[in-house]
Amino acid sequence: MIIDNAAFERYRRSPNDKTNLPRLLLGSAIVVLFWVATTLVVLLGGTYAFVAWRASMAGSAPTGRPVQDFLASPEGILIALVSFAGIWIGLWIAMRWVHGEPLSALIGTSRRVSRQGFLKGLAAVLITSLLSEVLLYWLQPEIARGAISLPSWLLFLVPIVLLAFLQTSSEEALFRGYLLRGLANRFHSPLIWVLLPVLLFTALHWSSASSLAINACVLVSIATFALVLTLLVYATGNLGAAFGAHLGNNLTGFLLISHQASYNSFALFNAKPLEGPGWTTWDAVLIAAIGIVSSLLTVLLLLHPRSPLKVGPD
Numbered sequence: 001m002i003i004d005n006a007a008f009e010r011y012r013r014s015p016n017d018k019t020n021l022p023r024l025l026l027g028s029a030i031v032v033l034f035w036v037a038t039t040l041v042v043l044l045g046g047t048y049a050f051v052a053w054r055a056s057m058a059g060s061a062p063t064g065r066p067v068q069d070f071l072a073s074p075e076g077i078l079i080a081l082v083s084f085a086g087i088w089i090g091l092w093i094a095m096r097w098v099h100g101e102p103l104s105a106l107i108g109t110s111r112r113v114s115r116q117g118f119l120k121g122l123a124a125v126l127i128t129s130l131l132s133e134v135l136l137y138w139l140q141p142e143i144a145r146g147a148i149s150l151p152s153w154l155l156f157l158v159p160i161v162l163l164a165f166l167q168t169s170s171e172e173a174l175f176r177g178y179l180l181r182g183l184a185n186r187f188h189s190p191l192i193w194v195l196l197p198v199l200l201f202t203a204l205h206w207s208s209a210s211s212l213a214i215n216a217c218v219l220v221s222i223a224t225f226a227l228v229l230t231l232l233v234y235a236t237g238n239l240g241a242a243f244g245a246h247l248g249n250n251l252t253g254f255l256l257i258s259h260q261a262s263y264n265s266f267a268l269f270n271a272k273p274l275e276g277p278g279w280t281t282w283d284a285v286l287i288a289a290i291g292i293v294s295s296l297l298t299v300l301l302l303l304h305p306r307s308p309l310k311v312g313p314d
Contacts, residue, residue, distance in 0.1 A: 001303050007237030007313030010109045012184035012193075018099045024182040027094030031087055031174060038086025046070055046079040074156075074265040077254075081163035087170035091178055106177035107239050108314040114240030120309045121232065121244030124301040129252040132294040136259075139286055142272040143257065146264060153255070156266055160254055161247075168246040169239075175201045175226070176233050176242050198226045209275035213284035218274065221291025225249065228295045235303055238314035245298065 050070040070076040092103045104111035137143060148156075175197045183193035202223040207215060232241040258264035261273040272278070274287075301309045 001305065003231075003235045003303065004313065005234065007109070008184075008234045009237075011233070011237035011314070012181060014105060014109055015181060015185045016099065016101060018101075019182050019185055021186055023098050024179075024186070027091075027098045027178065027182075030094045030098065031090030031178070034090035034093070035083075035086040038089070039083040042079050042083040043071075046076060050075060072262050072265075077263060077265055078159065078163060081167050084167040084170040087174050088166075091170075091173055094178070106173050106181060108237055110238065110314050113243060114236065114238045114311075114314060117232075117236055117238055117240030117311045117314075118244035120302060120311050121241035121246075122248045123244075124298050124309050125245045125248030126252065127301065128294045128297045129249060131297065132290050133252070133257050135290045135293075136271065136287070139283065139290070140272050143269050146258070146267045146270050148266055148268070150268075153266065153268060157255070160266055161251065164250050164254055165243075165247050168250055169243050171201070172229065172239050172242045172246055176229055177239055180230065180233060194227070194230055198223055198230065201226050207275055211279060211284075213281045214274050214279050214287075217284035217288035217291070220288040221295075224292050224295040225298075228298055231299065232302060232311065236311050236314050240314075241302060241311045245302075 047066050047070045050073065051066050071080060088103075091106065095101050095103045095105065102111070107113055179197040179200070180193055183196060187193055202219050205219060205222050207218070210218065229242040229245060232245060233239060235241075253259060254263065254266055256267060257269045257271055258267035259271050259274050261270075261275065264270045264273075301307050302311050304310060
């Protein structure tokens with residue numbers, strides 16, 4: 001596959017003269033500040049309301065872990081996703097007051113999300129995610145029906161999709177938009193504008209509850225997927241395909257088959273949690289391999305010239 005970089009060259013050259021390294025660092029600090037502040041407000045307020053509600057119910061004794069209990073609840077998952085609005089707020093402030101550009105400049109040179117790219121990215125990752133779930137089932141066939149009923153699942157379907165899009169789009173706008181675009185404009189080497197956002201994005205997914213081997217396999221899979229998302233921006237000069245691909249990946253875990261005990265409230269099925277015991281080093285290697293294969297298949301579906309899901313430049 002030969003990828004034309006013309007669209008990305010237009011995208012990387014689109015920032016104005018105010019997009020220098022000091023302003024990029026200042027803007028990043030503003031985004032982090034609003035992200036953390038929003039998370040704290042949402043977390044503390046949600047936990048307080050959750051504890052008060054639990055206390056008003058007869059027969060519900062406190063567990064001594066109010067924050068963990070809140071985040072593991074359906075309400076906690078929804079509220080946690082709301083906290084990602086802080087990234088969008090921080091990006092708007094950084095783009096408007098630090099760089100003197102509209103927020104839409106991060107989306108692409110057309111300043112609008114490619115609808116076709118979004119739908120193709122979403123479809124491709126839903127396909128490859130289902131394939132990876134088949135392989136994971138072959139590796140560990142411990143799948144049980146989730147606690148949520150089908151009517152409740154249908155009721156929460158739209159809110160979860162919207163909030164998951166808020167989460168994934170904010171992460172893409174920050175890591176594949178703001179950071180990638182700004183760094184690519186200032187540095188020619190992809191070792192900087194590709195690897196730095198990928199490493200930062202991957203590091204945020206470290207889980208203290210998982211073993212070292214499982215953490216390593218998960219981080220390898222996430223880093224590979226992040227490289228795929230970067231490649232989509234490189235091929236299209238637009239965040240649309242990355243928006244759709246990231247959303248498809250997260251919706252699979254939120255709504256279909258969950259591999260995390262703390263985020264399984266809305267999933268129809270629960271697999272053996274990755275943070276749980278019983279995983280071997282060989283299991284971790286196979287899980288990483290499945291993640292890499294899934295990401296490579298996503299690349300073929302979205303960038304191969306003969307693929308019906310091939311995305312085009314902005």
